Amino acid sequence: MIRLFSGDGPRSTILALILIVIGLALAFAPFLFPGVRALETAARICIFVVLAASYDLLLGYTGIVSFAHTMFFGLGAYGVALASTHMGRGFTALGVGTLAGLAAAVALALVIGLFSLRVRAIFFAMITLAVASAVTVLASQLSAVTGGEDGLVYQIPRALGPAMRLDREIAGVTITGKILNYYVVFAISLVLFLLMLRIVNSPFGRVLQAIRENDFRAEAIGYRVVRYRVTATCLSAGFAALAGSLWAIWLRYVGPGTTLSFEIMLDILLMVVIGGMGTIWGAALGATLMVLAQSYLQNLMALAAGATEALPILSRLLDPDRWLLWLGVLFILSVYFFPTGIVGRLRARAAR
Amino acid sequence: MSEPILKLEGIETDIGRYHILSGVDLEMPRGQVTMLLGRNGVGKTTTLRSVIGHWRAKSGRILFDGQDITRMPTPAIARMGLGFVPEDMGIFSDLTVEENMTLAAASGPLSPKRRDRIFAAFPPLATFWRAPAGTLSGGQKQMLSIARAMAEERRLYLIDEPTKGLAPAIVSTMAAALRELKREGASILLVEQNFAVARALGDRAAVMEGGRIVWTGAMAELATDAKLQSRLLGLSVEGV
Known part of the structure; x- marks a missing residue:
């Protein structure tokens, strides 16, 4: 098991338990939590775990701040959407779209990296911001190609759609194409996650960490820092694009709001920071918590508001419409109490 | 005498607006320990950093084992067999x-x-x-x-103040390790403020003042000449 995790286990009993619960819940989500909304949430968690982990590869392990991560995510998603639109529904279209999105993301990351990582890291952050904004504008303006603000709606293979039903029930749940689709998302996300864990724990990952801590020292030992930074940028972009392709396969819709928006970029940043930078596990935890909060905080608050109906001010504060306020409060508290992220905090506790 | 392992010719280095090195000339014989001495702020660390390429010399030439490394990228210099131990340790x-x-x-x-x-x-x-x-x-x-x-x-070691701020017991461990390196015939350029350590380890000494080297000679010569020490290093009591 530890070998599967590349020797980098959770290293904290509490963390291990939480992660086991998350893993099992995701693995059996269609059977444990019936309903469309629960399955949507589970798929979203899988994909955002990969997306946040790929961002952590850059931010946490290499110490590079990028604002273009949603752009790479979007490239993967639009790749699948465009291929499915033009080639018609089919697995070939999914494959071609995924590969095209991946290639575009890696190539763009290579160009941006070579262009800006030679100088200071802050320059890279600004360049990514500029390029990402430009791509977002392009995606919404080139409506003939991208569908503009409306985005693209397309069909995916019948086997993965909700209309397909197997004449079989497992544990009382009818197996639909949507459930198969979920397991495609789950399985690929799991493989990608383990692959990233492998990368950060490889000698290559150690060099990245060394560069993050003291880039000049890493150079003085003989490592070409620019080359490593660019490689990390390309890897991170590639994983983000793959997450985007999964997202497109799952949603059957791609638009600027669901892939390229700056809100998603901030979400990813928060997932990584709350979970714990520089620990791929933290990305998993952060993404899960964040997606759960986004999906269910409103319901929870509706319950709370109902329960406190008699109290004048409190029930107004707990009104479901105020959910963003409470989400903000939760973030501030978590960053205040866990500056090293939840994983950092739990590991520090376990080490004592 | 064989070719020097490291040769600096008229190295001038600026850090930002500040002119730190104004023409450093140094020849380091192979297989010996050369001590780079001088008061604080005379450019010893900058000299080492110019060799490894952290600060770029704006003029002059640096020859490492006969090869011009003045414009080489730092990783390439390191891979030629240059071990650098910075002052801040950089672990x-x-x-x-x-x-x-x-x-x-x-x-x-x-x-x-x-x-x-x-x-x-x-x-x-x-x-x-x-x-x-x-x-x-x-x-x-x-x-x-x-x-x-x-x-x-490594063909050459550049070591910046290895005993700075260390307890005496650890200083002697450090000195023993460096002596071991020296015994194996390593070429070492060592910046050291602890004169006792410098005297014990050094074969040769180069003293810096105001961004250039003002005296070079055998360590033994400097070690026995209190007047010279006081003039070059401001050491009033021998062995401080």
Whole structure:
């Protein structure tokens, strides 16, 4: 098991338990939590775990701040959407779209990296911001190609759609194409996650960490820092694009709001920071918590508001419409109490 | 006499607006320990950093084993066999001692023979082999920093103030390790403020003043001439 995790286990009993619960819940989500909304949430968690982990590869392990991560995510998603639109529904279209999105993301990351990582890291952050904004504008303006603000709606293979039903029930749940689709998302996300864990724990990952801590020292030992930074940028972009392709396969819709928006970029940043930078596990935890909060905080608050109906001010504060306020409060508290992220905090506790 | 392992010709280096080195000339004989001495702020660290390419010399030439490295990128210089131990130690504190050593052996795996030698010179590194380097004490971090330079065969070592701020017992461990390196015939350029250590280790000495080298000669000569010391280094009492 530890070998599967590349020797980098959770290293904290509490963390291990939480992660086991998350893993099992995701693995059996269609059977444990019936309903469309629960399955949507589970798929979203899988994909955002990969997306946040790929961002952590850059931010946490290499110490590079990028604002273009949603752009790479979007490239993967639009790749699948465009291929499915033009080639018609089919697995070939999914494959071609995924590969095209991946290639575009890696190539763009290579160009941006070579262009800006030679100088200071802050320059890279600004360049990514500029390029990402430009791509977002392009995606919404080139409506003939991208569908503009409306985005693209397309069909995916019948086997993965909700209309397909197997004449079989497992544990009382009818197996639909949507459930198969979920397991495609789950399985690929799991493989990608383990692959990233492998990368950060490889000698290559150690060099990245060394560069993050003291880039000049890493150079003085003989490592070409620019080359490593660019490689990390390309890897991170590639994983983000793959997450985007999964997202497109799952949603059957791609638009600027669901892939390229700056809100998603901030979400990813928060997932990584709350979970714990520089620990791929933290990305998993952060993404899960964040997606759960986004999906269910409103319901929870509706319950709370109902329960406190008699109290004048409190029930107004707990009104479901105020959910963003409470989400903000939760973030501030978590960053205040866990500056090293939840994983950092739990590991520090376990080490004592 | 064979070609010098390191030769600086008229090196001038600016850091930002400040003119730090104004024409450093130095020839370092092969297989010897050359002490780079001088008061604080005369440019000793900048000289080392100009060699490794952290600060770029704006004029002059640096020859490493006969090859011009003045404009070479830092990683390429390092891979030519130059081990650099910076003043701030620059250990990777998030990584374990083992990982620090593995990274330092950039051209291949750390050989067991070398590892054993390093353990013999610095026993605490064996004890804390799998601990994060950030948890080491100051002296142990300095040991790790030097051990990293020893992780591979190097043609030249540049070591910046290895005994700075260390307890006397650790200073002697450090001095013993450097003496061991010297016995193996390593060429070392060593910046050292502790004159007792400098005297014990150095074959030759080069004294800097105001961004250039003002005196070079045998360490023994400097060590026995109190007047010279006081003039060059401001040492009033011999051996301080």
